[in-house]
Amino acid sequence: MPQTVTRFAPSPTGWPHLGHAYAAKVARDLAKQDEGRFLLRFEDIDHTRVRPEYYDAIETDLHWLGLDWDGPALRQSDRTTAYAAALEDLRHIGVAYPCFCTRREIEDEVARMISAPHGPEGALYPGTCRRLSEDERNTRLADGQQPAWRLDAGKAAEITGPLSFTDLRHGHIPVDPTLLGDVVLARKDIGTSYHLAVVVDDSFQQVTHVTRGEDLLPSTHVHRILQTLLGFPEPVYLHHALVVDENGVRLAKRHDSLSIRSLREAKLTPPDLLARLP
Numbered sequence: 053m054p055q056t057v058t059r060f061a062p063s064p065t066g067w068p069h070l071g072h073a074y075a076a077k078v079a080r081d082l083a084k085q086d087e088g089r090f091l092l093r094f095e096d097i098d099h100t101r102v103r104p105e106y107y108d109a110i111e112t113d114l115h116w117l118g119l120d121w122d123g124p125a126l127r128q129s130d131r132t133t134a135y136a137a138a139l140e141d142l143r144h145i146g147v148a149y150p151c152f153c154t155r156r157e158i159e160d161e162v163a164r165m166i167s168a169p170h171g172p173e174g175a176l177y178p179g180t181c182r183r184l185s186e187d188e189r190n191t192r193l194a195d196g197q198q199p200a201w202r203l204d205a206g207k208a209a210e211i212t213g214p215l216s217f218t219d220l221r222h223g224h225i226p227v228d229p230t231l232l233g234d235v236v237l238a239r240k241d242i243g244t245s246y247h248l249a250v251v252v253d254d255s256f257q258q259v260t261h262v263t264r265g266e267d268l269l270p271s272t273h274v275h276r277i278l279q280t281l282l283g284f285p286e287p288v289y290l291h292h293a294l295v296v297d298e299n300g301v302r303l304a305k306r307h308d309s310l311s312i313r314s315l316r317e318a319k320l321t322p323p324d325l326l327a328r329l330p
């Protein structure tokens with residue numbers, strides 16, 4: 053059996069809260085069950101939302117909680133060349149197409165459609181730019197229009213054939229390639245996306261077990277497709293429950309009173325805090 057490798061992959065875009073503590077603990081505990089490695093990765097591709105103090109807060113809070121990671125933390129902002137290479141591979145396979153639509157144009161198109169495809173989080177991309185001819189694409193590119201790049205989910209599914217993944221909590225799950233539709237692989241402004249970066253880095257860091265909140269379960273369908281197209285190994289998954297407040301609402305930035313630093317300032321000890329996790 054290869055050594056278990058897990059990772060905690062927060063975005064440094066807010067003060068870490070109990071939800072982060074739980075996600076880190078799940079990943080750490082799974083790795084330490086068999087003397088494996090627990091890694092830290094900053095998912096900081098979106099420079100418009102990242103702030104330097106949040107990197108420090110994540111490291112400070114993890115140390116304070118005794119959730120120390122192995123080796124240096126990886127920053128996705130240092131990995132743009134790897135994401136560009138993966139996008140190039142997907143273009144070469146013929147499953148990535150340029151999308152020139154603005155958000156507004158997509159909303160208008162969806163509103164015009166009689167039955168627009170929907171996913172777990174609302175309307176999916178209606179495929180407008182997938183239908184552009186090669187000439188139309190080249191004209192727009194030659195005009196200097198900067199595109200986003202999208203996955204042609206239908207074509208990708210034809211290439212990969214049926215896929216599935218194993219989740220330690222939810223069991224065996226067949227991949228539904230239509231679930232999130234033609235997702236963005238590379239945003240215009242940052243040249244990559246959550247989906248592409250996470251798949252490239254889990255492979256690069258040799259992560260064997262991907263643990264994360266169950267809100268991200270739909271994304272795993274896309275990730276299995278990308279892993280297969282890019283020739284990456286298949287990790288085992290564990291989509292864990294989300295930490296919620298007393299009203300059952302998942303924690304977010306507005307819950308500053310449940311941030312780890314606020315709880316520390318309120319004189320909670322690490323065992324007190326860990327005892328509040330599910």
Ligand code: GLU
Nearest residue numbers: 061062063095250263264
């Ligand atoms: N960066 C994501 C988050 O903060 C986690 C991504 C993942 O684990 O795949 O929720």
